[in-house]
Amino acid sequence: MIYVSPSLLSADFTNLEKEIKSCEESGADYLHLDIMDGHFVPNITFGPFIVEFCKKISKLPLDVHLMIEKPENYIEKFAKAGADIIVIHAESTVHIHRQIQLIKSLGIKAGIALNPATSVEFLDYIIDDLDLVLFMSVNPGFSGQSFIPSTLDKIDQFNIYYQDRLKEDFLIQVDGGVNDKTHKLLTERGVNMLVSGNYFFKHPNRKEAIRILKS
Ligand code: DX5
Ligand code: ZN
Numbered sequence: 001m002i003y004v005s006p007s008l009l010s011a012d013f014t015n016l017e018k019e020i021k022s023c024e025e026s027g028a029d030y031l032h033l034d035i036m037d038g039h040f041v042p043n044i045t046f047g048p049f050i051v052e053f054c055k056k057i058s059k060l061p062l063d064v065h066l067m068i069e070k071p072e073n074y075i076e077k078f079a080k081a082g083a084d085i086i087v088i089h090a091e092s093t094v095h096i097h098r099q100i101q102l103i104k105s106l107g108i109k110a111g112i113a114l115n116p117a118t119s120v121e122f123l124d125y126i127i128d129d130l131d132l133v134l135f136m137s138v139n140p141g142f143s144g145q146s147f148i149p150s151t152l153d154k155i156d157q158f159n160i161y162y163q164d165r166l167k168e169d170f171l172i173q174v175d176g177g178v179n180d181k182t183h184k185l186l187t188e189r190g191v192n193m194l195v196s197g198n199y200f201f202k203h204p205n206r207k208e209a210i211r212i213l214k215s
Pocket of ligand 2: 032
């Protein structure tokens, strides 16, 4: 099963409710919400308030990608706002293990995101506690960037190291430059959750975009 999680960063925010409905109607499995603080990444987006709004108007599970420094200060707020998955960055806090335990104690799936230059070995002592790993295939901060090819080597390395240790419903997510040209390279490597911003929202037929990503 391949899940598609459209990234609302590329949506028309003046029509957010309509855009979210369009994700539902097109067959999206999750909504990917990019939280940026202007410190961890050179862009600022939105906070728990918008997450709460999405929860109110949609039944799709919320996949919350925190690109913020010291996520420990906000995990509980995003949980309360309705996150179903919270992903924090390997590079964003010193006490990663503690934050994973915190997310799980709130009854939410916990994920770790790796920036393009971060090695999979970072996962050695936490992989058994995780529900999801997110491979960033662009430098986080903006939608519409080109896919970084070395992501594929990293996923191959991940499979060599960890494939036997993953629980059955483990999610392997890729975010950045996912489109009709890159998706197969990912899914043939076991990636089962594709985030798509520009490709999905700019496609003239969004249902078809999802069909292609899942094919
Ligand atoms: C980038 C974000 C992505 C972004 C993906 O920092 O995490 O979710 O919106 O956009 P595309 O699919 O256009 O690369
Ligand atoms: Zn993202």
